Amino acid sequence: MAFAAMAAGLQPEPAALIPLYRQALVERENRYGPRHPKTARSASDLGLFLRAQGDLAGAAPLLMRALEIDESVLGPDHAATGSDIENLASVLPLSQAAPLYRRAAEHPDAAVAARNLAKLAAMQKSPALYRKALAKEEEASGPGHPRVAVRLNDLALALEPAEAEPLLRRARTIQEKGLGRQHPETAVTLSNLANVLLATGRVAEAETMQRRALSILEDTLGPENARVATSASNLADVLRAKRDYAGAGRYYRKALAIDERVYGSNHPEVAADRENLASLLEEIKAAAK
Numbered sequence: 001m002a003f004a005a006m007a008a009g010l011q012p013e014p015a016a017l018i019p020l021y022r023q024a025l026v027e028r029e030n031r032y033g034p035r036h037p038k039t040a041r042s043a044s045d046l047g048l049f050l051r052a053q054g055d056l057a058g059a060a061p062l063l064m065r066a067l068e069i070d071e072s073v074l075g076p077d078h079a080a081t082g083s084d085i086e087n088l089a090s091v092l093p094l095s096q097a098a099p100l101y102r103r104a105a106e107h108p109d110a111a112v113a114a115r116n117l118a119k120l121a122a123m124q125k126s127p128a129l130y131r132k133a134l135a136k137e138e139e140a141s142g143p144g145h146p147r148v149a150v151r152l153n154d155l156a157l158a159l160e161p162a163e164a165e166p167l168l169r170r171a172r173t174i175q176e177k178g179l180g181r182q183h184p185e186t187a188v189t190l191s192n193l194a195n196v197l198l199a200t201g202r203v204a205e206a207e208t209m210q211r212r213a214l215s216i217l218e219d220t221l222g223p224e225n226a227r228v229a230t231s232a233s234n235l236a237d238v239l240r241a242k243r244d245y246a247g248a249g250r251y252y253r254k255a256l257a258i259d260e261r262v263y264g265s266n267h268p269e270v271a272a273d274r275e276n277l278a279s280l281l282e283e284i285k286a287a288a289k
Contacts, residue, residue, distance in 0.1 A: 014053050021046040037080065040069035048087060056091040063088040082112030086119075098123065110140035114147075118154055130155040146185065149174040153189055161199040168193040184227065187216035191231050194238065203242050210235045226269070229258035233276060245284050252277040 025042040032038045047062030067084035074080055082104055089100035101123070104116035114136035121129035134151040141147045149171035156164035156171070168189055175186040190213040197206035214231040221227055236251035256273035263269055 021049055035069055037073055040066040051091050059091045077108045079109040082107035082109045110136045114140055127158045130158050144174055146178045161196045165196050182216055184220045187213040191234050198238055207238045210238050226262045229255040248280055
């Protein structure tokens with residue numbers, strides 16, 4: 001325990017790593033020149049690191065530089081160029097990002113196209129684009145790859161329950177085979193499938209599946225994770241549907257407590273948790289009359 005604490009204490013602050021990324025970029029420039037793909041990779045690495053720290057303004061010119069180098073040297077159809085377009089879009093305002101996502105969604109590299117079709121689909125809430133993203137992911141990764149399960153989940157959440165169920169069952173099969181039955185991504189699919197079962201009136205089956213999903217997430221991610229809160233809230237919905245108000249209240253409160261610790265008291269997820277709990281209390285009052 002003491003050793004673990006000491007090791008954790010030796011971890012550098014993110015700000016201390018920025019000079020190292022900048023030094024690597026300078027060294028690549030000196031060794032390979034300013035227009036070499038390896039220089040582009042160092043520029044991209046620094047840009048992505050700054051993005052992860054929330055410095056979008058600092059990241060943008062570096063990611064733009066990586067794109068300009070790769071497009072010039074490797075060509076517009078290279079996978080690295082496609083990824084550069086996507087990375088640059090991720091740090092720009094939506095009005096500037098959308099054309100780049102559209103360009104990346106048409107990229108000849110199927111993996112790049114799949115990711116960016118999914119992003120456009122989310123922006124436009126478009127099942128048709130989600131279907132295209134799924135097709136591209138199957139082309140890029142093969143029909144049994146866990147990334148295909150991600151696309152299946154995306155599409156299912158944009159459809160009516162009857163259409164969503166077979167997609168989620170396929171995603172579950174892929175994940176159980178490729179990731180394992182106890183993997184958190186498998187659990188998320190189970191939770192989504194439980195929501196579909198609840199929506200179609202299969203409450204008992206939904207409860208069993210939602211409890212399993214919650215157990216997996218708690219075991220693999222720990223009890224203080226936002227995904228655990230989401231699954232707890234979903235289980236509360238199931239219990240509420242069967243009029244187990246005490247159980248529903250317990251899990252709504254669990255979700256609220258986790259989200260407050262994860263996000264802080266003013267986050268939209270916390271507001272939604274409070275709304276769920278307040279709505280349940282009103283339903284309990286109405287049922288008591």
